Amino acid sequence: MFEIRIHSRGGQGGVTAARLLALSAIHDGKYATACPFYGAERRGAPIVSFVRIDDTPIKIYSQIKKPDMVVVLDASVMDVVDVLQGLKKGGKVLINSTQKKEFAGFSSSHVDLTGIALRENLVVAGSPILNTPVLGALAKMGVISVDSAKKSIREMFSDERNVKAAEAAYREMSA
Amino acid sequence: MKKIATGNKAVAEAVKQVQPVVVAAYPITPQTEIVEQIAEFVSSGELKSRYIPVESEHSAMAACIGASVTGIRTFTATSSHGLLYMHEMTNWAAGARLPVVMANVNRSIGPGWNIWAEHTDAMQERDTGWLQVFVSTVQEAYDTTLMAFRIAEHNDVLLPVMVNLDGFTLSHIMQPLDTVETGDFIPPMYLPHAIDPKNPAGYGGLTGPDQHFKFRWDIERSMRDSVKIIEETEKDFADRFGRKYGFTEDYRCEDAEVVVVSMGTLGKEAEVAIDQLRKEGIRAGSMRLRWFRPFPRLNLKGKEVVVIDRDYSFGFGGVLAKSIQAQLKTDVFSVIAGLGGQEVTYEDIADFVRKRRIGEESWFGVNANV
Numbered sequence: 107m108f109e110i111r112i113h114s115r116g117g118q119g120g121v122t123a124a125r126l127l128a129l130s131a132i133h134d135g136k137y138a139t140a141c142p143f144y145g146a147e148r149r150g151a152p153i154v155s156f157v158r159i160d161d162t163p164i165k166i167y168s169q170i171k172k173p174d175m176v177v178v179l180d181a182s183v184m185d186v187v188d189v190l191q192g193l194k195k196g197g198k199v200l201i202n203s204t205q206k207k208e209f210a211g212f213s214s215s216h217v218d219l220t221g222i223a224l225r226e227n228l229v230v231a232g233s234p235i236l237n238t239p240v241l242g243a244l245a246k247m248g249v250i251s252v253d254s255a256k257k258s259i260r261e262m263f264s265d266e267r268n269v270k271a272a273e274a275a276y277r278e279m280s281a
Numbered sequence: 282m283k284k285i286a287t288g289n290k291a292v293a294e295a296v297k298q299v300q301p302v303v304v305a306a307y308p309i310t311p312q313t314e315i316v317e318q319i320a321e322f323v324s325s326g327e328l329k330s331r332y333i334p335v336e337s338e339h340s341a342m343a344a345c346i347g348a349s350v351t352g353i354r355t356f357t358a359t360s361s362h363g364l365l366y367m368h369e370m371t372n373w374a375a376g377a378r379l380p381v382v383m384a385n386v387n388r389s390i391g392p393g394w395n396i397w398a399e400h401t402d403a404m405q406e407r408d409t410g411w412l413q414v415f416v417s418t419v420q421e422a423y424d425t426t427l428m429a430f431r432i433a434e435h436n437d438v439l440l441p442v443m444v445n446l447d448g449f450t451l452s453h454i455m456q457p458l459d460t461v462e463t464g465d466f467i468p469p470m471y472l473p474h475a476i477d478p479k480n481p482a483g484y485g486g487l488t489g490p491d492q493h494f495k496f497r498w499d500i501e502r503s504m505r506d507s508v509k510i511i512e513e514t515e516k517d518f519a520d521r522f523g524r525k526y527g528f529t530e531d532y533r534c535e536d537a538e539v540v541v542v543s544m545g546t547l548g549k550e551a552e553v554a555i556d557q558l559r560k561e562g563i564r565a566g567s568m569r570l571r572w573f574r575p576f577p578r579l580n581l582k583g584k585e586v587v588v589i590d591r592d593y594s595f596g597f598g599g600v601l602a603k604s605i606q607a608q609l610k611t612d613v614f615s616v617i618a619g620l621g622g623q624e625v626t627y628e629d630i631a632d633f634v635r636k637r638r639i640g641e642e643s644w645f646g647v648n649a650n651v
Contacts, residue, residue, distance in 0.1 A: 125455050129285045132457050140285070140455040165549040167450050168626040 107160040108249070109170045113189050114179035117149040119237035123179065124155035126241055126258050131159040133254035139164045152183040159249070175249070178202060179219070179236045200243055202236060206280070217243045217279040226271040238268035242275030252276060286458040288451040291419045292358065292384045292444070293318035295426035297328045298463055301382070302353035305333035305344035310396050311448040312360040312386040319358075330356075338363040342370035342381070349379035350484070352475030354430065357381065360448060361388035361402045368406070374441045375410030375500060377485065378474065380433035381441040383411075384426060387545065387591075388448040389621040397622020398447040400544060400592040403573075404600050410500045412442040412507060413574040415544040417530070419456035422446050424524055425571075428514050431467045435514075438507045439472070440500065445573075447545045447591075449622065461522050504575050511572060528577035530569040533559065537566030539634055540581055542605060543589040544570045547619055551589070553627035558634055565634050576604060586613040587637050589630070593617055598642060614638055618645035 110127065114120030121142045128140035142155040156170045175198040176189050183189065190199070190209060199212050202219040223234035241255040259268045286294065292315050296304065304323070308316045322328035335341045338359050345355040359367060364385055374381045385406075389399035403413060412432065416422045422444065429442040446452055474484070488496060511528070519525040532552045534540055541551045548569025558565040568579065586609065590599025597603060602615035614637040619625045623646060633645075 125285065128455055132283050132285060137457065138285075141450075141453065164456075165552050166627060167454065167546045167550050168624055171626075 107158060107164070108175070109173045110157040110159070110175045110177060110249070111170055111173040112155040112157070112177045112179065113183050113187060114153060114155070114236070115149075115183060116151045116153050117233060118179055119235060120153055120155045120179055122262075123177070123237035123240050124157050126237060126255075126262065127157045127244060127250065128159070129258040129261070130241060130250040130254040131157075133257050134251050136161060137163050141167075143169060152187050173197065175200070177240065177244070179240065181207075198247065200240075200247065202240070215243070215247060215279060217275050219243070219275060222271050222274045222278065226267045226274065228267050228271050235268070235271075238263065239271040239275040242272035243279045245272075246276045246279045284458045284460065285455050286419055286423075287314060287453050287455055288416075288419050288422045288446045289314035289386070289453065290318055291423035291458050292426050292446070293322065294458070294460055295423045296356050297322045298460065299354070299356075299427060299430050299467060300328065301330050301356040301430075303333065303345065303348035303355045304330045304357065305335050305341045305348070305355070306357045306359070307335050307338050307341050307363060309338070309360045309363040311388060311452045312358050312363070312384070314452070315358040315384055315386070338366040339370055342367040342374060345381045346370060346374050346377065346379055349374070349381050349472070350377065350476055352470065352472040354434070354470045355379075355381050356383070358384040358386070360386040361390060364402045364406060365390065368409075371406055371411060371441070372409045376496070378439045378500075378503075379441060380430075380439055380470070380472070382426070382429045382433055382444070383441065384444045384446065386448045386452045387445050395621040396448065398450045398545070398591065399620050399622070400445070400590075401620075403443065403445050404592045404594070406443065407574065407600070410440055410504070411574065412438070412440055412504070412572070413445060414442065414572050415445045415570065417451070417546050417549045417569060419451070419454065419458050420524070421526070422451065423458060423460065424518065424522070424526065427461075427463060427467065428518055428526075431514050432507065432510055434467075434470045435507075435510045436471065436473060438503055438510050440503055440507065445545070450546045464521075466517065466521060508575055508577070511575075526571060528570075528572045529579065530571060531580075532567040532569070534566035534568055534580075536564060537584060538564040539585040539587060539637065540566045540568050541587045541589065541630060541634060542568045542570060542579070542581075542601065543591075544573065544601065545591065547589055547591060547625060547630070550625065550627050551630050554630035554634065557627065557631050563634065570601070576608075579605065579608060581605070581609055585637065585639055586611075587616060587633055588613050589616045589618050589625075589633065591619040593620070602642070612640040614640070615642040616645055617642065
């Protein structure tokens, strides 16, 4: 079982990112579940979503406490939330950032999802869309296949700019 | 096509497949997505139902009753306080022998105000004459909602059915969903006592002391008859669509010395606990109770039983634990866990088994020793 925790702020699309990621894994022939942790959500508040991927049906409903991977869609949540909490030794961190951030004991990657969204003009109500480009980065990291990522995005969004943004993230992501 | 859906969306998809003539509902967290999705299906024309937005849950059930009594298929959905507000009318639906189908997204009762999973809301409807079933996956929510219509409308049953799914834990999780074409799996609804303007008759008038008990017995008779109809429906469903259900879902119970009994999503999480316990050499099994009304005969003879209740009857005990104790005529270990969405992991459930004390009750997170 591969467990992923996604950190974002309310309104940034973290829940949709989890859904797209799970759907992509299902398209890869695996089992997957995605669940947001529902608290008192409001726009801008730090939130977490969870994705589990496995080769057999997933029976666990409780929250992920020891993720294999952490995705940070908004680096500013790191000021208020310990995003590394419970992360397995040697676990992966993917951060939406223009700069590399080092974490002792973990392997860190970064990609400028916000920049990509702005370049592709993927902006809704003034906020850059991060949940479709992040799939490109996750494909680059080998969590899902590129084909499944694109297929999932196309199933949920008719605007091809979402796919282009994911392709850009795939190209530009640096380990 | 491979889909991914939440528990709520799965229920709405099933409703779309069944095409009830009338849907009357009032939104409440965490059920809201069901109502939203149904409204979308109605507006897109995929669902031909007459959707009645009402001002309260009491009216939602009243509208379903009014529609159902004309012999047409009806559906509603609610949760928690919405269900309680309906209570007078849920009794009416059962008493008037109307096969209304309802999804209840299980949520705790306030105060303290809390929107997360608990079974107490459904337990408070336990004695109304509704059939009650608890599901544990998105697929099961879909499949069971389909079957609920056929079971409710069967002329040997003619009682309303409540499909229960855990708030957030199941209503909002996204899992794979395989939708089906039901074909003639659900026959057209026929209500023998439907009102007919050409043949006027009065219903619901004063029923004297010489008659009332007969109506009550008639509900119980149908409740007992429903056992066979549930079995038949689940078998036909398995034959047609390949997914098997039952009154309980038993996991590694056959040679088990100790069995965990629970309902809803905790029953799935329990299976992971069982695998872990087996590795430690503890012969454990899990029995997830699906149908709570009618309450089935449980095959637990000679086994130690650990019951997890996500509910409580104050001054008495866990409803499930007490029911099982009464049926088995033997003590169980009663654990009260998961109230108001309290996090319960498979590791916790494994601990309930390891530290079981038959004959005692323990509140998870309250008693220091569990």
